[in-house]
Amino acid sequence: MRTVERKIGAAILELEHISLAFGGVKALTDISFDVREHEIRAIIGPNGAGKSSMLNVINGVYHPQQGTITYRGTERRDMDPHRTAAQGIARTFQNIALFKGMSVLDNIMTGRNLKMHATFIEQAIWIGRARREEIENRRKVEEVIDFLEIQHIRKTPVGRLPYGLQKRVELARALAAEPSMLLLDEPMAGMNVEEKQDMCRFVLDVNEQYGTTIVLIEHDMGVVMDISDRVVVLDYGRKIGDGNPDEVRNNQAVIDAYLGVAH
Secondary structure, three states: OOOOOOOOOOEEEEEEEEEEEEOOEEEEEEEEEEEEOOOEEEEEOOOOOOHHHHHHHHHOOOOOOEEEEEEOOEEEOOOOHHHHHHOOEEEOOOOOOOOOOOEHHHHHHHHHHHHOOOOHHHHHHOOHHHHHHHHHHHHHHHHHHHHOOOHHHOOOEHHHOOHHHHHHHHHHHHHHOOOOEEEEEOOOOOOOHHHHHHHHHHHHHHHHHOOOEEEEEOOOHHHHHHHOOEEEEEEOOEEEEEEOHHHHHOOHHHHHHHHOOOO
């Protein structure tokens, strides 16, 4: 599916010996892998493998009991989602987390919150910095709307949109933050074939045209194998495979996990 040759750089996110437990339940056990700049890095595995838990660790929602996370050469400690976003890491969710009563445009504008520095008084009277920020933020949002081809729904309340378009709006909100790394939690879940094809195209375009590094959780193996540069495979909270799509496809432990042999 790729049409543009990208230059994948060095590792910018390194996770080493990550272990996470909730009470006596182990969600992740001694997992290590890295993410390279400009690549699409997929995390796959059967249900309950620990994929979303790993994304939540990267995002700062969960704090692992063991292991280290290094981002762009600096070890991260006690991170939360707000500080993670300030570092340039944006996120979409498995369950759509949009403001259903607000328009598409207003939902995407919320992705610009970290770019807004004007005081409440400046915003109230809309002068100086507040006015300049509003103009710049709207310009950036309109660019994202054009990029994702959702001009025709920009004023539509999100709750009135079909599922596939809502997922695209959520992607747009994440892109509005101008992230250097984008975490996508099952962006194609619940979509029909045509919607999946559209979303695949946009994910590739974001990666190739914006240069955004993407970490992707996805159940559709065809999608994963088509668009990913490298794939890490989890099963029961442990890493059982890691490599390019062909290496993972031919990994016997991965085959067993997906066929249920190891269960």
